[in-house]
Each structure stands twice: as structure tokens, then as C-alpha cells.
Amino acid sequence: MRFFFYFMALVLPMAAMQLAGCAATPARSDSGSTTACEGPRPQVCTMIYAPVCAAHSDGSRQTHASACNACADDTALSFESGACDEEHAP
DSSP states (O other): OHHHHHHHHHHHHHHHHHHHHHTTSOOOOSSOOOEEOOSSOOSOOOOOOOOEEEEETTSOEEEESSHHHHHHSTTEEEEEESOOOGGGOO
16 A cells, blocks of 8 residues: 555656646637747647647748647747748748
């Protein structure tokens, strides 16, 4: 029984730290407004497809699968909900 207690005492905090990393991802904006990508940058993103148009430091705009995927790119400055228009594509 002690082993189980010690095991859970180690595993639960580690699981909580992993889940806390998900909270660092920016919220998806449905209003069409621009959301800044701020640190810390996400290391892992879910496979949910909710396209966003990200503005990059070189002036280009690129469609990413989600806000998390956009902000995981170090060159992304901000994003808007929805895919980029073709005229903004690189």
C-alpha cells in the first residue's frame, strides 16, 4: 500500500505539469480579431483542425492547422481565426 501512495505522489504532480503546458496555448478567437503569440511557445499541440492565418516576422502570412501550431512556430507573431486568403499566401 505504501508503494501505491508513493507512486501516486510522484505521478500526479508530473501529470499536472504536463497538462499545465496545454494552458500556455492561446485561445482560439472566433471574432476575427488578431491574437498575439506570446511565450512560452507550445511544444506539443493536439490534432484538432481549426485553421488560423498567422503573421510571421518576415511579413508573410501562412495558414496553420490551429492556433497552437501557429504559435509553436518561432517566427509567428500573431494569428487570426480562419485560413489565409490566397493573396496573402507565400
